[in-house]
Amino acid sequence: MHVYLYSVHHLMQGLSNTEAKNISEDGMIKLGQITTPIIKMVAPIALRELYGDLMFDKTADTKKKHIKESKCRKAMSIFEQFASWCDFEVSFIDLI
Numbered sequence: 001m002h003v004y005l006y007s008v009h010h011l012m013q014g015l016s017n018t019e020a021k022n023i024s025e026d027g028m029i030k031l032g033q034i035t036t037p038i039i040k041m042v043a044p045i046a047l048r049e050l051y052g053d054l055m056f057d058k059t060a061d062t063k064k065k066h067i068k069e070s071k072c073r074k075a076m077s078i079f080e081q082f083a084s085w086c087d088f089e090v091s092f093i094d095l096i
Helices: 003-014 036-051 053-059 075-085 088-096
Strands: none
Touching: 003 036, 003 075, 036 053, 036 075, 036 088, 075 088
């Protein structure tokens, strides 16, 4: 789960970065491309990192401390990206 959130965060950062290389016509993620299905797929895992068992996983003294992805928290940044790129008329309730 840590690697999943880390990967989602990395992809979203790359797509929303103004210096990104051309991925599509203009190389940028557009407003409204973060949709309800994407939010519903990622949000439960991100919430687990903020408030659930994944949060305690990060603070526990385990072998996972040596894995870069398990040390950093990316859930809040993912929600910020969702808020920046979702269509509020369609996805606001799901984002909340």
